[in-house]
Amino acid sequence: MGSHGQTPSVHSDNATVVIESEKSHSNIEPSSSNPNHITNGEKQEYVETSRGEKEEVIDDQEAAGTGSKQKVEDASTAVVVAPSSVSSSKGSTSHGNLDPGPHNPAHEDFVPMPFKQLMLVFTGLMLGIFLASLDQTIVSVCSAKIASEFNALDEIPWIGTSYLLTSTTFQPLYGKGSDIFGRKLTFLFSISVFLIGSALCGASQNMIMMIISRAIAGIGAGGIMAMVMIIITDLVSLRDRGKYQGIIGAVFGFSSVLGPLLGGVFTDHASWRWAFFINLPIGAITLAAVVKLLHLPRAKGSLREKLARIDFYGVIALVIGLVLILLPLNWGGNTKEWNDPLIIGLLCGGIAVLLIFCFIEAKVAVEPILPFRLFKSQTNSAVFATSLFVGMGFFGIMFFMPLYFQIVRQESATASGLEMLPLIVGLLVASISSGFMVSKWGQYRPFIWIGLALSTIGTGLLVLLKEDSSRGKIIGFLFINGCGLGFSMQTIMLAIQSSVATADIAIATANATFFRTVGSVFGVAISGTVFNNAVKTNIQPLLLANPKIIIVLENSYAVNEFDEVTKAKILHVFMIALNKAFTVCIPFMGIAFLFSLAIQHNKLRKALGPTPME
Incomplete structure (x- = not known):
């Protein structure tokens, strides 16, 4: 950067002018060779410089002339920032210390989308998130019915495991x-794969076809979740991104709760196949909206050149490593004991392959899917860790609260979905309101901290639930959890998007989503093991008195076949197990809060364009 005492020379290639003055009157001659120049009638605002002074708006309606030379009048200081080479001063923000990463031609020559068209495209993106998140939960209610029809009750876990494995491993x-x-x-590729998988699931004739089809759908679903957040970064400025991502977060929460409700309705009153076929019309609308309305710069280069850039070795190592890790996490404590040689062997093999993956990313891959340079930033590392533990705590709650209603309170799957509405109301209110407040004030860290503090407290309150807890207490506890998640989940994503170079936004966003998804797998596996062990331990005395009680381990509704005293004892066993599962989730949310304290603040720009370090 130039010194503050004089006006430096102006670079003609991809230069960005930063004005540090109380005045915004300037004459700027846009360069025809500059893909980031300001077009007529368009306002561009850039971030504060190393002195942290007030950011200014450059209005090019007063711009005149042609050529590559730019003049700035009535400005106390002018600094030219070149994307390819920037050395930060000591007093600069944390942006200056980041590696801008490889140049991405997809970010050139972008013209902001008209608001009306943006709303139509955004609706399509919301439908995409609705599809992917709904599919994660709606099938869980139908799994038992599907397995019964195919006479494969022992293969129920594979319905979820195959989907989870592919959706997680393909996100980066x-x-x-x-x-x-x-x-x-x-x-478009991710949506198409998801719809093909959904159609195959709905048409499945046996369990093998269902498992393979769920794996295909998972490949597409993982891409939808990641790509929606990435595309938003191209459509709106970082400052305005808060409100849009807040709405996306609300849609995610709403569909996560609506899934079990719809799954129960289809299972009880129609056919489980509609849990998959419902994706097709919604997906068709999403495809049409994206094809017709979404216009983004095309990536340059031939197909051969693009394929040569793919980190195939890294992808293969990551897929194999995560499969070897996730399989024993799903099997351990359920179908096999944790000390089983197969479980131990798979875990050791998975760790070894993931170490190989790290070596490939650090030393071999030219364009790694998980660049290690991202971890050089304190904020990036903190966001990844926070996302991991938020996933562990959040999905533990989402998995076990319906069990509380269905097992302990003996409610139907449909009623269980309705009981979760306080959580979704809290999430909707907090997610949307925090998004708009972030866009207005430009501050996101307070919402992350408040949200994670509320989530930690709310998770702790769930431990106080009993078999006969009042409805007011349940509503209050769920609402607190919903508010906590709504305040934190999307603002965490803003934190990493504000701390990386433009060329790294896509991969950083995808990896933040990846860590949250991996966290959900770990969280459900760990808390599920604690739950199962608690049930087995505490039900043993009851089995000694009445061996027939073992039937409730396969069908919780069978508890109604016993007398009231025995029924109360059985339900108490499940309540103890659920309390232990919720207890495990408390430190997950607490650790997420502690990691979030390391997140640094970066200015949320009100303009599209390159980040300050570029």
Whole structure:
């Protein structure tokens, strides 16, 4: 950067002018060779410089002339920032210390979308998130019915495991894939794969076909979740992104609660196949909206050049490593004991392969799917860790609260979905309101901290639930949890998007989503093991008195076949187990809060364009 005492020379290639003055009157001659120049009638605002002074708006309606030379009048200081080479001064924000990463041609020549068109595209993106998150929960209610029809009750876990494995492992690949092949093409691919998988699931004739089809759907669903957040970064400025991502977060929470409700309705009153076929019309609308309305710059280069940029070795190592880790986490304590040689062998093998993956990303891959340079930033590392533990705590709650209603309170699947509405109301209110407040004030860290503090407290309150807890207490506890999640989940994403270079936004966003998804797998596996062990331990005395009680371990509604005294004892066993599962989730949320304290603040720009370090 130039010194503050004089006006430095102006670079003609990809230069960005930063004004540090109380006045915004300037004459700027846009360069025809500059893909980031300001077009007529368009306002561009850039961030504060190393002195942290007030940011200014450059209005180019007063711009005149042509050529590459730019003049700035009535400005106390002018600083020219070149994307390719920037050295930060000591007093600069944390942006200056970041590696801007590789140049991405997809970010050039972008013209902001008209508001009306943006709303139509955003509606399509919301439908995409609705599809992917709904599919995660709606099938869980139908699994028992599906397995019974195919006479494969022992293969129920594979319905969820196959989906979870593919949706998790392919998320980082979509981040890099969108840089190589372009946002629009990658998003269309993910939706198409998801719809193909959903159609195959609905048409499945046996359990093997169902498991394979769920794996295909998972490949697409993982891409949808990642690509929606990535595309939003291309459509709106970082400052305005809060309100849009807040709405996305509300849609995610709403569909997560609506899923079990719809799954119960389809199972009880129609056919489980509609749990998959419902995706097709919604997906068709999403595809049409994206094809017709979403116009983003195309990635340059031939297909051969693009394929050469893919980190195939890294992808293969990551997929194999996560499969070897996730399988024993799903099996351990359920179908097999934790000390089983197969479980131990898979865990050791998974750790070894993941170490190989780290070596590939650090030393071999030219364009890694998980660049280690991202971890050089304190904020990035803190966001990844926070996302991991938020996923562990949040999905533990989402998994076990319906069990509380269905097992302990003996409610139907449909009623259980309705009972979760206080959580979704809290999430909707907090997510949307925090998004608009972040856009207005430009501050996101307070919402992360408040949200994670509320989530930790709310999770702790769930431990106080009993078999006969009042409805007011249940509503209050769920509402607190919903508010905590609503305040924190999308603002965490803003934190990492504000701390990386433009060229790294896609891959950083995808990896933040990846860590949250992996956290959900770990969280459900760990809390599930605690729950199962608690049930087995505390039900043993009851089994000695009445061996027939073992039937409730396969069908919780069978508890109604016993007398009231025995029924109360059985339900108390499940309540103890649920309390232990909720207890495990408390430190997950607490650790997420502690990691969030390390997140640094970066200015939320009100303009599209390159980040300050560029």
